[in-house]
Amino acid sequence: xxxxxxxxxxLAVASVVAPGCARPDRDETVVLWHSYTGAEKDALVEALQQxxxxxxxxxxxLVAVPYDVFADKITNAIPxxxxxxxxxxxxxxxxxxxxxxxxxxxxxxxxxxxxxxxAREAVAAMAYDGSLFGLPLxxxxxxxxxxxxxxxxxxxxxxxxVALGRARTxxxxxxxxxxxxxxxxxxxxxxxxxxxxxxxxxxxxLTIATAEAEAALSxxxxxxxxxxxxxxxSSGTMIATLFNEGxxxxxxxxxxxxxxxxxxxxxxxxxLPVVSDTGRPAAPFLGAEGVLMSARARDKxxxxxxxxxxxxxxxxxxxxxRARQVVPNxxxxxxxxxxxxxxxxxxxRQLERAVVMPATPAMRLVWTPYKTALQRVIxxxxxxxxxxxxxxxxxxxxxxxxxxxAR
Amino acid sequence: xxxxxxxxYGLAVSAALIVAAAAFVRYRNQxxxxxxxxxxxxxxxxxxxxxxxxxxxxxxxxxxxxxATPRYxxxxxxxxxxxxxxxxxxxxxxxxxxxxxxxxxxxxGPFIEFADDLVIATARCASGTAVAVSRPPAGPEPVPxxxxxxxxxxxxxxxxxGARRGGNAASAGLVVGAGxxxxxxxxxxxxIAAGLVMSAxxxxxxxxxxxxxxxxxxxxxxxxxxxxxxxxxxxxxLLLVAVPFAMGLVLGFYDHxxxxxxxxxxxxxxxxxxxxxxxxADPLNFWFTLxxxxxxxxxxxALHVAIGVALALVLRQPWLRLxxxxxxxxxxxxxxxxxxxxxxxxxMFQREYGAVNLLLGHLxxxxxxxxxxxxxxxxxxxxxxxxLGFPFMMVVALGxxxxxxxxxxxxxxxxGARAWQRLRYITLPHLAPALLPAIAxxxxxxxxMFNVIYLVSDGRPGGSTDILVTEAYRWAFERGExxxxxxxxxxxxxxxxxxxxxxxxxxxxxRSE
Numbered sequence: 001x002x003x004x005x006x007x008x009x010x011l012a013v014a015s016v017v018a019p020g021c022a023r024p025d026r027d028e029t030v031v032l033w034h035s036y037t038g039a040e041k042d043a044l045v046e047a048l049q050q051x052x053x054x055x056x057x058x059x060x061x062l063v064a065v066p067y068d069v070f071a072d073k074i075t076n077a078i079p080x081x082x083x084x085x086x087x088x089x090x091x092x093x094x095x096x097x098x099x100x101x102x103x104x105x106x107x108x109x110x111x112x113x114x115x116x117x118x119a120r121e122a123v124a125a126m127a128y129d130g131s132l133f134g135l136p137l138x139x140x141x142x143x144x145x146x147x148x149x150x151x152x153x154x155x156x157x158x159x160x161x162v163a164l165g166r167a168r169t170x171x172x173x174x175x176x177x178x179x180x181x182x183x184x185x186x187x188x189x190x191x192x193x194x195x196x197x198x199x200x201x202x203x204x205x206l207t208i209a210t211a212e213a214e215a216a217l218s219x220x221x222x223x224x225x226x227x228x229x230x231x232x233x234s235s236g237t238m239i240a241t242l243f244n245e246g247x248x249x250x251x252x253x254x255x256x257x258x259x260x261x262x263x264x265x266x267x268x269x270x271x272l273p274v275v276s277d278t279g280r281p282a283a284p285f286l287g288a289e290g291v292l293m294s295a296r297a298r299d300k301x302x303x304x305x306x307x308x309x310x311x312x313x314x315x316x317x318x319x320x321x322r323a324r325q326v327v328p329n330x331x332x333x334x335x336x337x338x339x340x341x342x343x344x345x346x347x348x349r350q351l352e353r354a355v356v357m358p359a360t361p362a363m364r365l366v367w368t369p370y371k372t373a374l375q376r377v378i379x380x381x382x383x384x385x386x387x388x389x390x391x392x393x394x395x396x397x398x399x400x401x402x403x404x405x406a407r
Numbered sequence: 408x409x410x411x412x413x414x415x416y417g418l419a420v421s422a423a424l425i426v427a428a429a430a431f432v433r434y435r436n437q438x439x440x441x442x443x444x445x446x447x448x449x450x451x452x453x454x455x456x457x458x459x460x461x462x463x464x465x466x467x468x469x470x471x472x473x474x475a476t477p478r479y480x481x482x483x484x485x486x487x488x489x490x491x492x493x494x495x496x497x498x499x500x501x502x503x504x505x506x507x508x509x510x511x512x513x514x515x516g517p518f519i520e521f522a523d524d525l526v527i528a529t530a531r532c533a534s535g536t537a538v539a540v541s542r543p544p545a546g547p548e549p550v551p552x553x554x555x556x557x558x559x560x561x562x563x564x565x566x567x568x569g570a571r572r573g574g575n576a577a578s579a580g581l582v583v584g585a586g587x588x589x590x591x592x593x594x595x596x597x598x599i600a601a602g603l604v605m606s607a608x609x610x611x612x613x614x615x616x617x618x619x620x621x622x623x624x625x626x627x628x629x630x631x632x633x634x635x636x637x638x639x640x641x642x643x644x645l646l647l648v649a650v651p652f653a654m655g656l657v658l659g660f661y662d663h664x665x666x667x668x669x670x671x672x673x674x675x676x677x678x679x680x681x682x683x684x685x686x687x688a689d690p691l692n693f694w695f696t697l698x699x700x701x702x703x704x705x706x707x708x709a710l711h712v713a714i715g716v717a718l719a720l721v722l723r724q725p726w727l728r729l730x731x732x733x734x735x736x737x738x739x740x741x742x743x744x745x746x747x748x749x750x751x752x753x754x755m756f757q758r759e760y761g762a763v764n765l766l767l768g769h770l771x772x773x774x775x776x777x778x779x780x781x782x783x784x785x786x787x788x789x790x791x792x793x794x795l796g797f798p799f800m801m802v803v804a805l806g807x808x809x810x811x812x813x814x815x816x817x818x819x820x821x822x823g824a825r826a827w828q829r830l831r832y833i834t835l836p837h838l839a840p841a842l843l844p845a846i847a848x849x850x851x852x853x854x855x856m857f858n859v860i861y862l863v864s865d866g867r868p869g870g871s872t873d874i875l876v877t878e879a880y881r882w883a884f885e886r887g888e889x890x891x892x893x894x895x896x897x898x899x900x901x902x903x904x905x906x907x908x909x910x911x912x913x914x915x916x917x918r919s920e
Contacts, residue, residue, distance in 0.1 A: 238759060304496075
């Protein structure tokens with residue numbers, strides 16, 4: 001399938017979901033909050049301009065809200081009636097926002113045909129407690145970036161990764177094999193899942209202190225130890241600096257890293273390796289970004305028309321081309337130039353080996369205590385089982401409180 | 408009726424009116440809610456038995472049990488028992504209320520509640536879930552202005568009659584006249600509202616009889632200029648300091664979870680002060696954090712004072728050239744917003760590229776992972792805050808040094824005092840009165856120096872360099888929005904600082920005696 005039929009198909013969908021809307025006035029405007037910047041913002045604006053120009057949809061008013069205050073603004077504005085009709089945000093707040101009655105379930109409007117537009121995990125990430133709360137715009141996970149001038153063939157197993165990394169590591173010269181955000185659960189998650197660990201079991205019980213999680217933590221400690229391949233205190237901007245200066249051969253990061261790589265750096269990206277000890281692939285967290293509807297949206301049917309059009313295949317192809325977003329639309333994966341793009345292909349393959357980040361409110365209690373365990377073990381060399389047990393106890397105490405309060 | 412009694416009656420009746428109005432609003436909302444929920448209940452039971460609901464029901468129906476969509480468990484299809492399908496990409500939005508209400512009932516049982524200007528009621532029945540959506544015909548009852556105006560007028564007449572006879576009859580007239588509002592308050596909201604009305608009226612009458620109103624009024628008139636100047640600042644203090652402070656105190660006795668507040672008494676404080684089941688060596692234990700905070704404050708203030716006073720003494724030397732330039736340069740750290748300084752220092756302590764480690768490297772030393780152990784992380788924090796804090800102490804010391812009379816030094820020199828003796832017996836005793844308040848202030852700032860801790864070490868490693876105020880932040884924003892715990896922490900911080908300033912004030916008094 002080429003771009004043209006996709007476009008026609010999505011226009012057909014748009015015309016079905018969007019009955020005529022002749023004279024747009026202020027009251028008919030759908031207000032959309034987003035925190036996109038740079039290329040992602042440009043692509044969003046362009047996609048909406050096309051939709052607005054087609055006159056088949058209600059006009060959309062875009063409001064840019066900085067990412068770091070986005071969640072707070074939503075929790076304050078929507079109950080007071082000053083909030084948007086639609087908002088673009090990561091899926092992991094859905095549980096919280098649903099419980100606070102801030103977002104609207106939309107499964108009423110969505111049928112299987114519409115859901116089939118997207119990769120299954122992406123639309124599943126937008127669901128919570130048996131309801132659907134959004135349509136996915138982009139999916140994000142980390143993958144393995146490597147410098148092609150330092151590494152010819154990327155590793156497919158962790159043993160290969162460590163061997164390749166050792167060859168590049170020279171601590172005196174400040175050169176290392178691999179860099180990733182190792183004292184953060186998001187960065188550590190690929191190993192956790194690769195060793196068979198989980199944060200929550202399927203029944204929702206907490207499984208932080210397990211043998212699998214200990215093995216993953218020991219592995220991470222080994223990577224960062226004195227004869228390891230990961231530099232100490234490697235996070236945030238450091239990752240890009242080391243990679244750009246050629247002081248590190250491999251970096252684990254997400255699509256946002258593309259903007260940080262300098263032009264003259266020879267690089268490529270591929271999927272994370274298989275964990276040699278278990279034979280399972282290292283599986284990062286999958287985060288889905290979607291458009292959600294406010295529980296106070298003024299006209300829900302009209303707001304949904306915009307949601308459906310924004311996530312159409314044509315819009316997805318445009319966003320993928322302009323902003324290199326990894327879009328969840330199945331049809332977009334078939335478009336020639338997008339399929340040929342090695343970066344998009346690598347991230348798409350990685351997404352097949354990713355674990356959807358839990359959208360439960362309980363998950364939000366895990367990040368900081370887990371970070372403590374990672375710091376204790378990786379930076380201070382403490383015993384993984386004691387550190388994980390302490391983290392499990394801490395999270396358990398917060399969950400116990402949540403349970404008592406809910407009763 | 409003399410102006411005195413007009414004033415007293417006005418005051419009493421205003422207080423009574425406020426209570427009565429609040430009682431009415433509460434009564435009105437409750438009765439409205441009760442009536443409409445009851446109507447919705449009747450409507451939904453009608454729907455459940457298959458009859459047409461009466462009244463203001465705008466949408467209703469029995470929603471059949473959901474049909475699962477095999478591939479998407481979160482996309483169940485629902486239809487009315489009559490066969491009409493609910494939902495779909497081009498469905499009318501009106502059915503959405505029925506669909507969502509049925510979905511919620513299947514998950515967590517039947518409910519009746521307001522949703523904006525609608526009332527939604529659901530009930531389980533044989534063929535599925537009955538849903539009735541009603542639109543209440545009109546809003547709640549209007550305020551009974553005529554009743555209130557009549558009562559106020561009648562009360563004024565009674566109060567005037569009492570005032571004409573004077574003495575106790577005047578007070579009795581006031582109480583009976585303004586207290587008449589207790590009757591509707593009792594009808595609307597029960598004995599508590601009536602009691603509030605009566606106690607407001609009686610206290611005004613009491614104050615009037617004791618002459619307090621006269622005195623307060625006279626003072627207000629006499630000092631009206633002063634009060635009018637104070638009013639804006641007073642209002643601002645009330646709004647920006649007193650109200651948030653009182654709210655903070657109260658919130659410490661509540662527990663917050665997912666948007667709902669629950670009174671828990673002293674539990675937050677007990678949890679905190681008992682260490683929450685963590686050992687004393689665990690950074691999550693309050694006493695550990697308090698110890699770190701005290702060490703942090705003590706060390707910082709000591710360094711601020713020592714460096715500040717030393718620099719002030721040097722800057723005061725007559726042989727020093729370009730004094731103004733140095734003085735300006737030394738004040739710069741204080742003039743830059745402290746979070747910017749904190750971010751710069753955080754970067755300088757970075758392991759791979761940080762300036763501090765590069766410097767150590769040039770000296771032939773190994774790189775230090777500053778935030779991997781408590782001592783080095785704490786040292787990094789202290790260094791940053793010392794950089795931020797010494798200019799204040801230096802400025803205070805410079806000012807105090809200027810005020811020491813020169814002739815004391817001359818007299819001391821004539822008596823043969825050496826430089827050390829002059830410092831010990833003249834300079835330092837004269838510095839102390841100026842420095843002690845600065846130390847008190849500096850220790851409060853340092854005790855609550857959120858920016859440095861959060862931006863430099865961020866509690867690393869493992870929360871062990873957190874101080875009380877960052878710990879309060881983490882309770883509020885990183886541990887499930889436990890605002891009650893955060894407020895309790897803030898109260899404890901306040902108590903600690905109150906004790907400390909009380910102790911400091913005693914220290915100062917002791918010195919001056």
